[in-house]
Amino acid sequence: MSGAEVLAQQLVNGLTLGSVIALVAIGYTMVYGIIGLINFAHGDLYMLGAFAALSLIGVSGLAPGDGAAATWGTLAWVLVLVMAFTGGLNVLIERWAYRPLRRAQPLAPLITAIGVSFILQNLGMLWGALPLEVMGTNAVAPKSFPDLIPRVDLLSRMGLATGVRVTTKDLFVMGLTVPLMLGLHLFVTRTRLGTAMRATSQNREAARMVGIPADRVIAVTFLIGGALAGAGALVRGLFFNTIVFNMGYGAGLQAFTAAVVGGIGSIPGAMLGGLLIGLISALSDHLISARWTPAVLFLILIAVLVFRPRGLLGDPTGQKA
Amino acid sequence: MLELSGVEAGYGSVRVLKGVSLRVGPGEAVALIGANGAGKTTTLRVVHGLLEPSAGQVRFRGSTLAGVPTEARVALGMGHVPEGRQVFSRLTVRENLRLGAYTRRDAAGVREDLERVLEVFPRLRERLRQKGGTLSGGEQQMLAMGRALMGRPSLLLLDEPSMGLAPLVVEQIFRVIAEIHRAGTAVLLVEQNAYLALELCSRAYVLTTGSVVAEGAARDLLVREEIRAAYLGG
Numbered sequence: 001m002s003g004a005e006v007l008a009q010q011l012v013n014g015l016t017l018g019s020v021i022a023l024v025a026i027g028y029t030m031v032y033g034i035i036g037l038i039n040f041a042h043g044d045l046y047m048l049g050a051f052a053a054l055s056l057i058g059v060s061g062l063a064p065g066d067g068a069a070a071t072w073g074t075l076a077w078v079l080v081l082v083m084a085f086t087g088g089l090n091v092l093i094e095r096w097a098y099r100p101l102r103r104a105q106p107l108a109p110l111i112t113a114i115g116v117s118f119i120l121q122n123l124g125m126l127w128g129a130l131p132l133e134v135m136g137t138n139a140v141a142p143k144s145f146p147d148l149i150p151r152v153d154l155l156s157r158m159g160l161a162t163g164v165r166v167t168t169k170d171l172f173v174m175g176l177t178v179p180l181m182l183g184l185h186l187f188v189t190r191t192r193l194g195t196a197m198r199a200t201s202q203n204r205e206a207a208r209m210v211g212i213p214a215d216r217v218i219a220v221t222f223l224i225g226g227a228l229a230g231a232g233a234l235v236r237g238l239f240f241n242t243i244v245f246n247m248g249y250g251a252g253l254q255a256f257t258a259a260v261v262g263g264i265g266s267i268p269g270a271m272l273g274g275l276l277i278g279l280i281s282a283l284s285d286h287l288i289s290a291r292w293t294p295a296v297l298f299l300i301l302i303a304v305l306v307f308r309p310r311g312l313l314g315d316p317t318g319q320k321a
Numbered sequence: 322m323l324e325l326s327g328v329e330a331g332y333g334s335v336r337v338l339k340g341v342s343l344r345v346g347p348g349e350a351v352a353l354i355g356a357n358g359a360g361k362t363t364t365l366r367v368v369h370g371l372l373e374p375s376a377g378q379v380r381f382r383g384s385t386l387a388g389v390p391t392e393a394r395v396a397l398g399m400g401h402v403p404e405g406r407q408v409f410s411r412l413t414v415r416e417n418l419r420l421g422a423y424t425r426r427d428a429a430g431v432r433e434d435l436e437r438v439l440e441v442f443p444r445l446r447e448r449l450r451q452k453g454g455t456l457s458g459g460e461q462q463m464l465a466m467g468r469a470l471m472g473r474p475s476l477l478l479l480d481e482p483s484m485g486l487a488p489l490v491v492e493q494i495f496r497v498i499a500e501i502h503r504a505g506t507a508v509l510l511v512e513q514n515a516y517l518a519l520e521l522c523s524r525a526y527v528l529t530t531g532s533v534v535a536e537g538a539a540r541d542l543l544v545r546e547e548i549r550a551a552y553l554g555g
Contacts, residue, residue: 023518082454111533124345168446192419192423195419196415196423198411198412199412202409202411203409205371205403205407206407206409207420208371208390208391208392209369209371209401209403209407210420210468210472211392211424211472212420212423213390213392214392235492317409
């Protein structure tokens with residue numbers, strides 16, 4: 001493999017990983033945009049989404065090698081159910097943990113979010129102990145996620161003999177994440193509720209003055225952010241084929257960094273930041289070492305906070321999107 | 322239409338309103354004047370439910386508003402043009418105006434009202450696609466008023482509509498307020514510029530450190546010596 005091919009391969013890997021990171025980053029940025037909270041529990045919600053996806057696939061009996069129709073049909077249902085689960089759970093978390101603290105000083109919900117994160121991680125451990133075949137025998141051990149999507153190299157199929165592999169798996173990830181992000185963009189910019197959401201994040205009091213039920217809009221924001229994390233979790237499980245109860249921490253760090261790089265509060269920023277962080281992670285994995293990738297991400301996070309705190313697409317006035 | 326009786330309210334341990342009672346009849350224009358910090362804005366915030374009173378009662382169209390959230394009061398017929406205008410700075414002028422009709426479901430009526438607002442404020446029509454934050458102060462005031470009108474309020478709460486605006490713009494804004502009032506909308510106007518307020522309104526309340534110290538017909542207040550001295554610059 002030539003140097004150029006290696007680089008191109010890392011670009012493909014980075015974009016695929018990045019689009020999953022972007023889905024999670026959107027949840028951070030939307031919640032920050034609307035209530036100014038860094039929701040530390042978001043990564044753990046994503047982890048629970050992966051556990052829910054694995055359990056549903058286990059229950060459905062779907063296995064690698066099943067026909068395409070059965071695989072896609074079942075996965076579509078799993079996707080819908082997982083998104084409903086993580087979206088609904090996020091709404092409950094907001095209702096019970098964050099809403100009562102709406103008028104408290106900002107540190108209170110932040111610490112609460114860390115507490116929720118611990119609760120969710122423990123739920124993940126308990127979930128791992130469920131008597132399901134897919135969970136194995138050790139509750140806290142990584143679970144293997146069935147490799148349901150064949151990895152067919154598309155370029156060589158098309159007769160392009162290069163060292164770069166763009167597989168059906170990459171295509172699957174893009175095919176799911178890109179429409180979700182486009183849909184979100186259209187919802188936020190074109191619909192009445194989406195406009196109300198932007199208004200609420202800019203000025204909650206003025207939003208209430210024109211009759212927007214701010215609490216309900218905030219709940220919808222958690223619903224959407226949670227549902228996208230669930231979709232990301234299913235995609236991640238199918239792509240990397242392993243999940244573990246504490247995966248939310250690393251995934252959360254990546255996604256949070258992406259949200260900050262893109263400009264926290266900005267949805268397009270989270271999408272762009274996700275792709276960038278995916279690329280940087282892939283390059284760091286390859287050029288430095290996967291062990292150093294979290295350190296690289298922390299360095300980027302610090303550099304952005306020092307030199308461009310509003311991120312790439314954040315609002316110059318420092319207000320929220 | 323609107324009736325406050327013995328309303329007390331404040332922020333934390335600071336009591337701002339110490340028993341305010343006032344009423345606004347259907348279609349009536351009432352001014353609330355007084356010095357800085359007298360509690361005028363706080364009164365409007367209590368009326369619109371942005372601040373819960375610690376004592377006393379607010380009644381609107383015959384029923385109490387205790388526990389009714391701000392957004393529901395909009396649906397009941399309140400429109401609010403807040404202090405500092407508070408337009409959505411990163412939404413377009415059109416989006417700002419449409420959000421003013423958020424509680425309404427009659428799409429045709431909303432379109433009509435949008436057209437009417439743009440006739441009243443032609444400047445806004447030129448700027449429909451511009452972001453609210455890029456408008457001048459006077460244009461933002463027009464936008465905040467247009468936004469409130471889009472909800473078809475039966476009671477319009479106006480907080481210092483003249484603040485920081487050039488005299489010519491103030492004149493235009495007050496002409497529009499007078500028109501809105503003539504069309505049958507009740508108005509509760511908070512204003513530093515007591516002359517302007519008393520010219521527009523038929524009745525007025527004078528607020529000093531959280532209490533109503535004078536009330537009556539605007540033309541009587543205009544000639545009362547102590548009020549002239551305190552609020553009309555002699």
